[in-house]
Amino acid sequence: MLLSKKSLTISSLAENFDMSRPAVSKHIKILDSAGFISIQDIGRERHCTLKQDGFNALHEWLRYFDQFWTSKLKNLENLLNNKLPN
Amino acid sequence: MAASIKHQLFFPHPPRAVWEYLTNAELMELWLMKNNFQPIVGHDFQFRINPVPSLDFDGIVYCKVLEIVPFKKLSYSWKLGPGDGTLNIDSVVRWELHPKDNGTELVLDHGDFVVMENIGIFNSMNEGWRKNMHKIADRLNAPDHATTKA
Numbered sequence: 298m299l300l301s302k303k304s305l306t307i308s309s310l311a312e313n314f315d316m317s318r319p320a321v322s323k324h325i326k327i328l329d330s331a332g333f334i335s336i337q338d339i340g341r342e343r344h345c346t347l348k349q350d351g352f353n354a355l356h357e358w359l360r361y362f363d364q365f366w367t368s369k370l371k372n373l374e375n376l377l378n379n380k381l382p383n
Numbered sequence: 384m385a386a387s388i389k390h391q392l393f394f395p396h397p398p399r400a401v402w403e404y405l406t407n408a409e410l411m412e413l414w415l416m417k418n419n420f421q422p423i424v425g426h427d428f429q430f431r432i433n434p435v436p437s438l439d440f441d442g443i444v445y446c447k448v449l450e451i452v453p454f455k456k457l458s459y460s461w462k463l464g465p466g467d468g469t470l471n472i473d474s475v476v477r478w479e480l481h482p483k484d485n486g487t488e489l490v491l492d493h494g495d496f497v498v499m500e501n502i503g504i505f506n507s508m509n510e511g512w513r514k515n516m517h518k519i520a521d522r523l524n525a526p527d528h529a530t531t532k533a
Binding site for chain 2: 313314316320321324325328333334347354355357358359361362363366367369370372373374375376377378
């Protein structure tokens with residue numbers, strides 16, 4: 298990951314995208330408030346670091362829905378395959 | 384996020400039969416959840432299931448039909464939250480039906496997950512912002528290549 302082992306300044310992050318620096322800055326703020334990254338001002342630059350917690354929440358939900366769908370699709374299977382063939 | 388849940392099942396029934404179970408509210412309730420679904424693009428509907436307190440989920444899923452290709456494709460947005468009016472999980476459920484010689488292959492893709500802590504900002508985002516946010520998140524998730532500069 299770009300941010301996984303170190304922090305990156307917004308300028309250097311912006312170099313990776315076909316987007317203006319202010320646009321990247323706006324996205325960074327959203328990711329910050331969503332809990333995925335944290336921002337520190339060091340000198341004149343803003344440094345972004347990945348926050349693991351945001352991704353952990355996502356993993357919890359993925360796990361939940363994966364089990365959810367497995368069980369629901371099992372219901373559907375039982376329902377449809379217990380029908381008499383046409 | 385790039386992560387998604389994928390499931391695939393085969394049914395020894397024609398696509399039209401399987402489609403009914405994906406689009407008829409009463410049939411859907413038999414295997415999925417209580418709902419007020421209608422197969423109309425843009426229709427807002429809800430699924431109701433048991434709450435999951437450990438995930439801060441009140442049991443109501445808010446959905447909007449996004450795409451319908453009769454007997455082939457169905458997709459709807461899938462949003463939920465703690466029940467205080469905020470929706471902090473957004474995602475998209477996509478169904479595809481592929482006819483096979485002796486039945487139907489049903490493919491489910493539940494993805495495009497966005498887990499937001501600050502709902503005020505999320506609600507003010509329009510679709511364009513959402514797409515860009517996914518792009519940034521995917522980039523943050525991508526393997527660390529030596530350099531991406533041309």
